[in-house]
Amino acid sequence: MVTVKCSYTVFPSQPTPKGPFWLSECDQIAPWTHVPTICVYKLKHSHNHNIDDFVERMRESLSKILVYYYPLAGRVRRIEGGRLELDCNEMGVTFLQAESPKSLDEYGNFEPNHTIAELLPKVDYSKPVEETPLLLAQLTRFSLGGLSLGLAVNHTIVDGSSLSHFVNSWAKLARGETLKEEEMPFLDRTILKTPNPVATPRFDHKSYEFKPLPLILGSSDNIAERKKDTSVALLPLTRDQVLKIKNKANEENTVSSSVRATRPYSRYEAIAAHIWRTGAKARKHDEHQPTVVRFVGDIRNKLKPSLPRKYFGNALLRTVTPICTSGEIISNPLCYAAQKIQEAIDKLTDEYMRSQLDFLASQEKVDWLRGSLHIVGGLNGLFYGNPNFSIVSWLSMPMYELDFGWGKPLYMGPGSLNEDGKTFIMPSPSGDGSVIVALRLQTTHMEAFQRFFYDDISIESSDIIKSNL
Structure with a gap:
């Protein structure tokens, strides 16, 4: 049973823009759920004794990267028609420090099932969406050495490509490097805004990509x-x-x-x-x-x-x-x-x-x-x-460029x-x-x-x- 030793709320290290943040139609159709991802690291023996240093470095670099990716530190709220809007309010993200009594080898190949669920941060979906962090991270140390980084990032805010940019930038700061201008995120989602009034769609999308999927023959539901x-x-x-x-x-x-x-x-x-x-x-x-x-x-x-x-x-x-x-x-x-x-x-x-x-x-x-x-x-x-x-x-x-200062991951994949x-x-x-x-x-x-x-x-x-x- 993994034990969470400490739980932190990490805020941007500098003031960031406040207020409502428009979400595109691509964001609106993403399911309201956090996408779980796991990275596994087999550390050198000398690194296994530096967990407290690692945690401090991770928290400090996370605080710095949130200045550039400040939407992740906000909260989502519901508006008219079931749509969602991001409130950039600097409420922060969750960072957990945990320890596992198991060795890295006891988790096998880290296939995304119940076995690795304890290595991922838990999201409390009983809370209103306005109170739910958009990013949760859990750093877990294994009993005989090695680490895993479990991430849960809200799908309304990012897709896989955006998540990859964010985490790799976070890792770069954790290694003590600085971000170049061309590595900065482009945050203005209004680039995807449709004209007002909205143009009439040229294709029948309701009967194509938004049509209910086929059912098993003889069934009326799934x-x-x-x-x-x-x-x-x-x-x-x-x-x-x-x-x-x-x-x-x-x-x-x-x-x-x-x-x-x-x-x-x-x-x-x-x-x-x-x-x-x-x-x-x-x-x-x-x-x-x-x-x-x-x-x-x-x-x-x-x-x-x-x-x-x-x-x-x-x-x-x-x-x-x-x-x-x-x-x-x-x-x-x-x-x-x-x-x-x-x-x-x-x-x-x-x-x-x-x-x-x-x-x-x-x-x-x-x-x-x-x-x-x-x-x-x-x-x-x-x-x-x-x-x-x-x-x-x-x-x-x-996926395998994610080096926080202790080497590239042994494995990276979906958490579930x-x-x-x-x-x-x-x-x-x-x-x-x-x-x-x-x-x-x-x-x-x-x-x-x-x-x-x-x-x-x-x-x-x-x-x-x-x-x-």
């Missing part, structure tokens, strides 16, 4: 699927396996008469297609079962003109594959599913994205768009599970996967082009999923599954 027992797995793919999946999809595309990609398939498109196809097999769907993959696209470089590189906030918009049947996904070559995923990505043109922003701005109430203010994974929140998937890419994030179908594709610690697929799936389907996942690329599954990160 409640039964939500209640089923689920399990988590970390599935590593070597660089050669990644290349094999990607090359397979692209080679099939050149000979297929029914599939024509607009460009070569990316790593994400090929691996996501492999996951989708594997899931349809493992879930033993009826061949007529409708299924989709829903995900988000980073719009920073897709908008014209593009957003500033250090834009701080959510810059994600939803997209979804066309509805396919599981029979189509399984019977066709891998390039078929890859092409459907590519089609969803390519749908996010400048015109389409601005139309989606207009659609969001035109909604009098937005709770239905974010799945209410309930925590994702409950019976009232968003559900991406059987027969569907939600597949998030962290492939472009500099909250429901069936939720999947992350992440770079592995080796940095050699290999990846890790983290996913939660209904327990009855997990064994078959892992078998198909590797057998379909002609790799002995038992050896891979037992491989050590």
Whole structure:
């Protein structure tokens, strides 16, 4: 049982701007929940005796970085129509110092399940949103050396890219370095503000990316699927396996008469297609079962003109594959599913994205768009599970550059996967082009999923599954 030794509220080290802070439509549709992330460090023996120095350095550098990222020190409040507004009031963030009686090795590969929950800061969702910190951090020392940094950051305020910029800047200050001008965050979210009056959307978004997802055939809701027992797995793919999946999809595309990609398939498109196809097999769907993959696209470089590189906030918009049947996904070559995923990505043109922003701005109430203010994974929140998937890419994030002064992390990944179908594709610690697929799936389907996942690329599954990160 992890023991929290000290709890601190950390404030910006200098006065920062006060008052209301406008949140974009991209922020409004993010679920009201804190995204948990964990970083694990295997320290040199001499470093393990300096925990108090580490804590002081972390608190001091966190206080300094909040001057630049001051929205994180504020609080969110509800306004008309269920929308949210940020109040920049310097109420601060939470920093916890904790100790674990377990060794680093006893946590295994840190897969995102109940085992590592004690290494993450707990968010009290019984409090009003106006009282809930937007950032919580927990530094935990293991019994035989090593540390973990667990983060919980409110998704209304940041996406993965923004979080990565923030934490890497925090780490740089903790190492005693200074931030360069080009490393400063761009905080003005009004760059995404739609014209007033709001333009009429050019596309039917309600019938596309905001349409309810397919249900299991014969079901009128997804409640039964939500209640089923689920399990988590970390599935590593070597660089050669990644290349094999990607090359397979692209080679099939050149000979297929029914599939024509607009460009070569990316790593994400090929691996996501492999996951989708594997899931349809493992879930033993009826061949007529409708299924989709829903995900988000980073719009920073897709908008014209593009957003500033250090834009701080959510810059994600939803997209979804066309509805396919599981029979189509399984019977066709891998390039078929890859092409459907590519089609969803390519749908996010400048015109389409601005139309989606207009659609969001035109909604009098937005709770239905974010799945209410309930925590994702409950019976009232968003559900991406059987027969569907939600597949998030962290492939472009500099996950293993996060050095607070005691070296780069041994592992970094999501702190939890909250429901069936939720999947992350992440770079592995080796940095050699290999990846890790983290996913939660209904327990009855997990064994078959892992078998198909590797057998379909002609790799002995038992050896891979037992491989050590």
